[in-house]
Amino acid sequence: MMTKPTGRLHFLDAIRAFAIIMMLQGHFVHALLGDAFRDRSNTIYNIWEYFRGMTAPTFFTITGFIFTYLLLKQKNTGFDNPRVLKGIKRAIKVIFWGYLxxxxxxxxFTGTLNPSFFYVDVLQCIGTSLLLLIGVYLMLYRYNSRLFQRVVLSLGVVIFLLQPVYETFILDFLPKTLANYFTYKNGSVFTLFPWFGYVCFGSFMSSLFLKYGKRPLFYYYTPALLLIIGLLLIFCSSSLLMILYRITDITIFKSVAYNNFLFIRLGNVxxxxxxxxLGRNYVSHPVITKVGGKTLSIYIIHFFVLYGSWLGLGLNRFFYHDLTPLTAAVGAIFFVVGICSLVLYYYKYETELKLKLNLLFNYIYRVIDFNLSEVISNIKREIIRTLKNIRFVRR
Structure with missing residues (x-):
């Protein structure tokens, strides 16, 4: 018999942990696997690529879910809700790291900024999505939660349906830094649309969990309902869009149906x-919870190790598209375990490590200060001795 849900939804941490692990291995293999082995006729590679494509939709959906869950759980509303200010600070921090x-x-050092500095990646997109979600909440908090549910659901649907329109955006009239949030033309990896749509769907799901989650049978019928909707989105959404096109003669339904990756990926999520x-009673292990709670730190560390970030001295520089499938698979396992262990180890001994680092820096400062003082004293003595000699010679 399933246990009654507690205040903390551990399966959310488990989903985040799964998503970050998929991201780690996906980035590792995608960056380092040799070109000769990127064969889409190969079943194993096709399966790997399909599951890799689930990572970003999962991340954005779970971001909207968790943030809204914490936001609406508070009794205070508007700016009196402590989660609003925390959310704004978190969003700015995430955007800052995205650029950094x-x-x-x-x-x-050469007095310029590299062009890729202005590209919008997943962190900037997540941070901006949180700010938009907070904006929607602040506009609607005076009204009831049902309106908020309807608005975020409608936003998600509209954003997905308009994908053929904003996909062609060029936006040359905007500064590139701003345009990069809406177009891939200048090199952005992620853009605000369609990814904010997943955040909206996650937010909508979260509001339902908050509203109905305490009902006795909620965790019995919810998995079945999610599974049915998910399978319908995966296998039937394209056909449904074509039916809507035939009924309404609105071409955008047809366009989305022919390139229907957004609704299908939502079904995957x-x-x-x-x-x-269904497995929430088996995924509440502390390690899983900690990995799911440290996704930003894990992302930052993996970026340094794999891509080199500031100095460009990452694994990607030395093994770019160079590994065999076996080497890439084994390397991905070590990469995932290594990055997660490093982050968890740091947070486990964070206080002790900070204390030792503080002592080390203080020691270095004292040594440098002592040496500088000694050097300055020696210079003073030499100057005085030289002046005395000059006086003696003059006499």
Whole structure:
């Protein structure tokens, strides 16, 4: 018999842990696997690529879910809600790291900024999505939660349906730094649309969990409902869009149906939610919870190790598209375990490590200060001795 849900939804941490692990191995293999082995006719590679494509939709959906869950759980509303200010600070921090990780020290030393510094990646997109979600909440908090649910759901649907429109955006009239949030033309890896749509769907799901989550049978019928909707999105959404096109003669339904990756990936996320909800009693291990709670730190460390970030001296520089499938698979395992262990080890001994680092810096400062004092004293003595000699010679 399933246990009654507690205040903390551990399956959310488990989904985040799964997503960050998939991201780590996905980035490692994608960056280092040799070109000769990127064969889409190969079943194993096709399966790997398909599951890799679930990572970003899962991340954005779970981001909207968790943030909204914590936001609406508070009794205070508007700016009196402590989660609003925390969310704004968190969003700014995430955006800051998104840009900082792409900074090249070589470019800075030459008096410029590398072009990739202005590309919008997953962190900037997540941070901006949180700010938008907070904005929606602040506009609607005076009204009831049902309106908030309807608005975020509608935003998600509209954003997905308009994908053929904003996909063609060029936006040359905007500064590139701003345009990069809406177009891939200048090199951005992620853009605000369509990814904010997943955040909206996650937010909508979260509001339902808050509203109905305490009902006795909620965790019995919810997995079945999510599974049905998820499978319908995966296998039937394209057909449904074509039916809507034939009924309404609105061409955008047809355009989305022909390139229907957004709704299909949302279906993948719902199936994933189903699996983790059903297994929620088995995924509450402290290690899983800690990994799921440290995704930003894990992302930052992996970026340095794999891509080199500021100095460009990462694994990608030395093994770019160079590994065999076996080497890439084994390397990915060590990469995932190594990065997660490093981050968890740091947070486990964070206080002790900070104390030791503080003592080390204080010692270095004292040594440097002592040496400087000694050097200055020696210089003073030499100057005085030289002046005396000059006086003696004059006499």
């Amino acid at each position: 990780l792409r900074l090249s020290f070589y470019a800075v 719902l199936v994933l939610f189903t699996i983790f909800i």
